[in-house]
Amino acid sequence: MQVLKFGGTSVASAKNITLVKDIIVQKKDAGSLIAVVSALGGITTQLVNASLLASSGDEGYLKLLNQVEQKHIKTVQELISVKAQSKTLGKVKILLNDLEDICRGVFLIQELTAKTSDKILSFGEKLSSTIIADFLNDSGINSSLAQPQEFIITDNNYGRANVDFGVTVPKISAYFGEQLPVYICPGFIASSKDNQWTTLGRGGSDYTAAILASALNAAELEIWTDVSGMMTADPRLVRSAYAINEISYEEAMELSHFGAKVIYPPTIQPALEKSIPIRIKNTFSKEDAGTLISANASANGQLIKGLSSIQNIALLNVSGSGMVGIPNFSHRLFRALSNAKVNVVLITQASSEHTICVGIDASDISKALTAIESEFAFELSARKINPVEVEKELAIIALVGANMKEQVGVSGNMFSVLGQNGVNIKAIAQGSSERNISVVVHEKEVKKALNSLHESFFLSDKRVINVFMIGVGNVGSALIEQLRKQKSYLSTHHHIDLRVVALANSRKMYFQERGMDLKEWKNKLEHESEPMSSELFLQKMAELNLRNSIFIDNTANADIASVYNGVLKESISVVTPNKIACTNSYEEYLNLKKTALKYKAKFLFETNVGAGLPVINTLNDLIKSGDEIIKIQAVLSGSLNFIFNNFNENTRFADIVRQAQEEGYTEPDPRIDLSGVDVKRKILILIRESGLNMEIDDIPSRAFIPKECMNAPTIEEFFKKLEEHEDTFQKMIADAKKAGKKIKYVATFNKGKAETGVQLIESSHPLYNLEGKDNIVLFTTKRYPEQPLVVKGAGAGAEVTASGIFADIMRIANAN
Missing domain, CATH: 3.30.360.10 (Dihydrodipicolinate Reductase; domain 2)
Structure with missing residues (x-):
């Protein structure tokens, strides 16, 4: 038996579902298969929002339900022949009427229980699987619609029910004993022992597929999504991320726990227990190899397999002398958070036992504080512990790789790369397994941190340098031309991707985040720019927050020189032929040097004396x-x-x-x-x-x-x-x-x-x-x-001065 799972993007539209059909047709020749499907793209979110509106007495839920209805009806009309449409539309209408009745009840009593929420959310998968099964049959593919509530049995933990494998596994074996060619199975849905609808949690369709693969001893579990495998980093934040060929179960679990959305974390466990390989494939590029998750994944000498991140994190810092030497303090803390249903995603404690720091989802701050303050009311009133400190707008970045174990220098390199790019680390956690190093940083630093680490660990042969330049007169123009001519050479022979991100003169400024075409810079600055404001230029440079950034001042302007200190504080290096900053008061000169040192930036001004001479x-x-x-x-x-x-x-x-x-x-x-x-x-x-x-x-x-x-x-x-x-x-x-x-x-x-x-x-x-x-x-x-x-x-001369500036840029580029 083959088990395939198709996610929400794979079944988001009639066009996409047709691609799914093609994959099923190709696969069914190798034997019977079960295709587990998610709700149509975006439907689950609409159902959540509709239920919340209904529970608050807002009739706006009807508008959302109408949108859900129209999307499914349109999908039926686009997929199924006119002759067979009425039968499928009838099934869809019945389901939609049931959905509306339940939401109407929620609206009337203005109460939404976890049990009712599960029932509402299950309609997304019920609708999509009904349509897809009928579409396959209409296309001549003999298929049957499976009913997971008949064979996946759980407890009554609505919202994220726990599977009773002792009951579930034999039921699955019996249910699929007939070995029909194709089964379409709605993911995410299950039922309790007392026959109440339950769900396996958001992302539970992956879990459904893994449960089936494990129970039926499938040779491999295929998860079809919209990317060609697990990526070395989030491609939305790191453009140079690429698919990982092979990865171990443990590494995949670490990455999925820390935000890699390609696979739902509990999915891996059933497959791991049976050593069933999981392959991540791209519905829209089915020829791509994808990522193979297995017990015998080849490391290919790579220390690090991937980077992942979780945003919207808050740190809670519990401290005080009353914690030292108290055996059950940690137990009480985590029990209080557990009872409040607050999930702890990161823990760090100093060896002095004076502080414990935990990372949680920021949405849980209020109930976490209430739970802690209630549990430690006496200690707080007696000042044995301090009021809980809360830091918000944070993110966790995780470096994952099984080969990190006992490898010297990995964490040192990680911290060095982040420090050189001005990324402040709030907290650090590393388990004894040494498969994961996690750091907490400010949310605004996530993109720069991920790109810097990805460049260091995965693309070390190509270093991106981002240049921001004010002053495009004789010297500036000569420098731009030199950069243009050398760009290919630097890339080929020095593995440096030198990008000019911003240019400005006294009137205009032009920004291009991914680097501009230096053949067209004059035209861009003249016709696609905005009015020059040194304050706005610096603000935009800081907001872009790009790694390995260099600010170049080709002017002799005192106002521009006065901002160097602020630029260096952003961990952006400064290169300049402008002599004003270094010849102001000795105190100001020394302060610039100290600031550069403190914020791991470079302050280079070789061309202040002798133009290009060293x-x-x-x-x-x-x-x-x-x-x-x-x-x-x-x-x-x-x-x-x-x-x-x-x-x-x-x-x-x-x-x-x-x-x-x-x-x-x-x-x-x-x-x-x-x-x-x-x-x-x-x-x-x-x-x-x-x-x-x-x-x-x-x-x-x-x-x-x-x-x-x-x-x-x-x-x-x-x-x-x-x-x-x-x-x-x-x-x-x-x-x-x-x-x-x-x-x-x-x-x-x-x-x-x-x-x-x-x-x-x-x-x-x-x-x-x-x-x-x-x-x-x-x-x-x-x-x-x-x-x-x-x-x-x-x-003297523009060309030699420009070459001196270029040399300073290269000193920074080659500094690490």
């Missing part, structure tokens, strides 16, 4: 390895270096500055570069990264541009003033040439003091031959006391 990383490596900075000498302005390298006695200073402006080496207002403020910020960052406390006002700067020029009201006026002071600049060139030296704008740190300004550099010095827009930094340290460590190269 200046800060080199300095950090020196400090981390125990070296000590004695002196720093540096040319840190590519624009000023360009200007002084191209200015001579045959050129005008104003013309060279204008050329630097036109070629993009300076800011639109060149005075920003010529003032030396940018260089002061850069040397300050190096000093702070060396471990020293210094403020920007502690660094004197020797001005070389006359004040009259710097105070000009407009940029054009500024250039005119430069022309008027050409003699001043020509004298600088003449003095340098006479001394056989070159003019460089140098930042120096030595013996705890720093300064910036124009210096005349002799030919033997490393700074002398610095060409074009290059930067150079000389680190004199305890390990490099005579010959300084030199970092030299292009220090």
Whole structure:
């Protein structure tokens, strides 16, 4: 005897039921079969709602019953030939009339008992099985409608009745002794010993099928649903989830208990006792292999078989000194909850015995508190225990796999992955079987937690990095183009899926959760965006709550820099060429570092100094390895270096500055570069990264541009003033040439003091031959006391700055 079960989605419509018929036709050639069917999709929920409305005296139940009627009549009309329809419609009408009579009685007395509720809910399966059996017969398939209330016998625990297997098994054997080709059996329904209708609980159709398979010693139990097996995670939350090929009974029970809806938890037990394999199949893709649940499931070397979650959880924390050393305290607590019919889904207790924490369904909070407060009234009044603490809006995430047993590092990896993504763990539970590690997290963190863990344990060869970028000017545009060109290479050679999720300029912002097409970003930002608001941008970034997120600030905006602390608190890493944040007060700078450390985020700003040059990383490596900075000498302005390298006695200073402006080496207002403020910020960052406390006002700067020029009201006026002071600049060139030296704008740190300004550099010095827009930094340290460590190269330009930002992104991507 073959046993197949078809769930609500498989019989949700006439079209779907036709697919079920095709499967039955294919299977019946291998011998007799029983097809256990659920109610049509959504009907059970409508019956629950109708009964509740009726019990409250709300005539709205009639509208719901009418919808139920119309759906079944429509299904009959679409499935069964006109010639045979009247007979089936007559059966359906009788059932619907009985249903309406019962609901009418509930409405009149405004009372809904568990017994009456079971009777109402059973109509869903009675109706669907009647229609499907008649449809098969009308299609030429000899089938019989089984009556489970005649052979599945239970107690009177209405709503979730307990099966009496001693009576049930022989009844099943006798009932199906004739071995007809096809039986259609309504799931979920049973009867008590005194012939009252009972049900096996929501999801009980799976259980019905397992009971039949066990009693009839079926070779295999097939459960047909709308997915191709048990998945590694909920595909609605984790898009990369995939079907598990094989899984053990124990692993399947763990996953189903913790929210995997493909199979009802009690289903597995009858099959397990008889070692009957269970195969999960997809009605809508019947060629897919599905998942095989058996005692001999192959692990294929996998430590973890799946991730699961339960939402709408509350934690109750019972604590107090009066609990310590009291032998029956736990017994009293769980007895009180059991008597109140509160199901405990997670338990954790400290070895100090000072606290017990239990996880329950949030809907049971009120009755759980009442039960505990009643049981421990004396202890509460005597302050031997504290008032019960309640935490709501939580979820349980479970990591399941039989091969976790005695495997070192699984829990450590789990906690590390969650911590790196800013997921706070409220409670932890792991049984001695070591098949399950469960953690309680906030509901809003579930999606990120599941995706992070799934990526780590199942898709470790491909890491998703989500990028949020403000600033798409020269540097931003260059960075986007570099990301676009490297995307395929990173995926193939570094197994990194780098996604740009959001882009913004000063006017508009555009979000695309799954990552945008970087060929179309300009068009999307221009035409499919929304008005830019830094507050809204940050809010949306936090609400998306994506794993491995990086915020990139390509601006020089102080307002954007001011939000870094809040971004880091969301465990989102920050990468920026914006020097403002690192050159505000030392206290603010240090706070950003501490926040990043606390919330497991990265704060990287390599491009603050030297664009794409590895200046800060080199300095950090020196400090981390125990070296000590004695002196720093540096040319840190590519624009000023360009200007002084191209200015001579045959050129005008104003013309060279204008050329630097036109070629993009300076800011639109060149005075920003010529003032030396940018260089002061850069040397300050190096000093702070060396471990020293210094403020920007502690660094004197020797001005070389006359004040009259710097105070000009407009940029054009500024250039005119430069022309008027050409003699001043020509004298600088003449003095340098006479001394056989070159003019460089140098930042120096030595013996705890720093300064910036124009210096005349002799030919033997490393700074002398610095060409074009290059930067150079000389680190004199305890390990490099005579010959300084030199970092030299292009220090300005959109492309090199973008490459430096890209390098910081890759440091974060490869950090774990």
